[in-house]
Amino acid sequence: MKKLMTMARQFRDDENGAAMVEYSILIGIITAAVITFIIAVGVYVTNAWSTLCTNLSTDAVNGVGMNCGGAAG
Secondary structure, X not given: OHHHHHHHHHHHHOOHHHHHHHHHHHHHHHHHHHHHHHHHHHHHHHXXXXXXXXXXXXXXXXXXXXXXXXXXX
């Protein structure tokens, strides 16, 4: 019985499991932040590319329209 009580106290005082849970939560938060950042950059680049293509296709200064592939139209 004494051995069982000693093991129970050691299990209670062991903080390795708590640290692992904390690190797991931290990794989850960092992963969510990275995914959100990648999605935001993708939206920004898509919008910038669309704006560039629109400006190239309606070039009024030179009178020459270009498509997004770069060929004169």
